[in-house]
Amino acid sequence: MTDIAGYTFDQQLAQSPVSTAELDRLLSTLLWTDDDSAALARAGAVLEPRIEEVLDVWYGYVGSLPHLVASFNGADGRPSGAYLAAVRNRFGQWIRDLCTRPWDQTWLNYQHEIARRHTDAMGDTDHITSDQTHVPLRYLIAFIWPITATVRPFLATGSDPADLDAMHTAWFKAVTLTVCLWSQPYDPSRW
Amino acid sequence: MTDIAGYTFDQQLAQSPVSTAELDRLLSTLLWTDDDSAALARAGAVLEPRIEEVLDVWYGYVGSLPHLVASFNGADGRPSGAYLAAVRNRFGQWIRDLCTRPWDQTWLNYQHEIARRHTDAMGDTDHITSDQTHVPLRYLIAFIWPITATVRPFLATGSDPADLDAMHTAWFKAVTLTVCLWSQPYDPSRW
Numbered sequence: 457m458t459d460i461a462g463y464t465f466d467q468q469l470a471q472s473p474v475s476t477a478e479l480d481r482l483l484s485t486l487l488w489t490d491d492d493s494a495a496l497a498r499a500g501a502v503l504e505p506r507i508e509e510v511l512d513v514w515y516g517y518v519g520s521l522p523h524l525v526a527s528f529n530g531a532d533g534r535p536s537g538a539y540l541a542a543v544r545n546r547f548g549q550w551i552r553d554l555c556t557r558p559w560d561q562t563w564l565n566y567q568h569e570i571a572r573r574h575t576d577a578m579g580d581t582d583h584i585t586s587d588q589t590h591v592p593l594r595y596l597i598a599f600i601w602p603i604t605a606t607v608r609p610f611l612a613t614g615s616d617p618a619d620l621d622a623m624h625t626a627w628f629k630a631v632t633l634t635v636c637l638w639s640q641p642y643d644p645s646r647w
Numbered sequence: 648m649t650d651i652a653g654y655t656f657d658q659q660l661a662q663s664p665v666s667t668a669e670l671d672r673l674l675s676t677l678l679w680t681d682d683d684s685a686a687l688a689r690a691g692a693v694l695e696p697r698i699e700e701v702l703d704v705w706y707g708y709v710g711s712l713p714h715l716v717a718s719f720n721g722a723d724g725r726p727s728g729a730y731l732a733a734v735r736n737r738f739g740q741w742i743r744d745l746c747t748r749p750w751d752q753t754w755l756n757y758q759h760e761i762a763r764r765h766t767d768a769m770g771d772t773d774h775i776t777s778d779q780t781h782v783p784l785r786y787l788i789a790f791i792w793p794i795t796a797t798v799r800p801f802l803a804t805g806s807d808p809a810d811l812d813a814m815h816t817a818w819f820k821a822v823t824l825t826v827c828l829w830s831q832p833y834d835p836s837r838w
Contacts (some may be wrong), residue, residue: 483712522658523672587696590837598676600791601823605816625796632792636785643833646766646781646824 460545462581465553465566472568473644474637476561482636486629496626498619499611500555506610507548513606515544524595531585542582546570554630564637571638593642600635603626649769651736652770656744656757663759664835667752667826673827677782677820686817690802691746693814697801698739703798715786720777732775745821755828756786762829784833791826795819 503510514576518524528543530536550570557563573581574591604627611623640647694701709715710726718733721727741761748754764772765782795818802814831838 472791481712482785482789483748484712485715485786485794487708500734513740517678521675524676593830593834593838594673597788597791597827597830598673598823600788601677601820604792629792632789636788639784639788640829642837643784645785 460549461542463546463549464569465549465557465562469562469569472561472564472637472640474564474568474640475489476564479559479564482633484628486633488548488629488633491622492626492629495619495622496555496630499607499623499627500552502611502613502623503607509550510551510607510610511544511548514547514603515540516564517602517606525593527591527595529587531587533587536584536586539579539582539584542584550634554634567634567637568640571641574638575641593639596638599636600628600632603631648700651740652733652739654740654742656748656753657762660753660756662762663752663755663828663831665759667755670750670755673824677824679820679824681748682813683820686813687746687821690798690814690818691731691743693802693804694742694746694798698742701742701801702735704737705794706731706799708793717781718779718780718786722778723793724778727775727777730770730773730775730777733775741825745825758825758828759831762832765829771821784830785828787826791819791823794822805820809832 518528525535525540528535528539530539553563553566574596578588578590579586604624607627608620608624611627612620614620680697709719716726716731719726719730721730744757746755765787769779769781770777795815799811799815802818803811805811
């Protein structure tokens with residue numbers, strides 16, 4: 457994984473302001489169960505060989521909407537191919553990490569690092585000077601729907617509809633959890 | 648509807664900072680279609696006679712989690728029955744409005760009024776002095792999952808699985824849209 461530029465999960469990171477105790481409260485809010493954990497692991501195994509295809513769908517979607525692709529602008533106010541490519545690799549790795557890493561303080565620390573990169577540190581990781589200062593919170597939240605819905609066809613490889621539903625429910629919850637964590641820097645005092 | 652205390656949809660409200668042009672961008676982000684509009688209207692018709700049952704499920708869920716029910720605290724730091732009851736009626740009306748009202752500037756204005764009541768105006772509507780100052784943003788976002796998932800059984804009244812999926816997809820998108828709108832006051836400059 458170390459060949460992904462800017463992927464610093466396994467390096468020393470600042471402590472997230474989100475504790476594992478708060479994570480537990482978020483998981484209870486999402487009615488997270490051991491069955492969800494098992495289903496998310498199965499989803500990760502199904503998605504692993506198809507991550508590039510998933511990213512093709514997501515990049516097609518983002519690229520089709522000017523107000524979304526603007527988050528990848530360079531200094532000239534136009535989408536930067538280099539920025540899009542650099543983020544793409546880490547976006548794919550986010551799928552892997554979400555489905556396979558333990559959700560511990562280290563994982564929370566890296567989620568906070570990603571959140572920081574969407575706000576105060578926008579563009580720094582890829583040494584991009586952007587005309588944007590942040591990913592708008594409203595689109596980060598809205599992404600829950602497309603990122604959830606577009607994955608279902610990729611999960612639908614088996615013949616068991618109940619297993620598909622279980623994997624997709626776990627994925628929906630995990631995506632929602634991610635957005636909860638990534639929203640922290642937008643309003644730390646009311647998060 | 649005027650018998651719902653604090654329900655001021657049809658009164659003169661402050662203009663939402665969210666314009667209908669921005670609403671259109673959010674709807675495109677959610678890949679909202681005319682089919683979704685029709686499916687949401689059908690969902691509204693199915694849910695109308697069962698709103699109290701839906702609210703029973705939601706209140707059972709919120710009541711079971713101390714960190715959620717805390718948003719209904721009175722000044723003594725304990726959940727206020729009067730506060731819970733007053734919000735319940737408006738919560739049910741939110742279902743009706745979401746499924747049946749046109750999504751125009753008036754609707755946006757009332758969504759912003761609700762958002763304000765979750766933040767700067769917490770408790771004012773019901774003349775409650777709460778020990779809480781806001782609904783935490785993270786739980787507002789996390790609610791997308793339970794509020795989406797728990798409605799599916801109520802929509803499953805017909806014999807057409809495709810229609811159930813269409814209604815549920817429209818509901819999921821509409822709930823996500825609501826949370827996008829309600830998140831505005833948390834960080835207006837990066838919303």
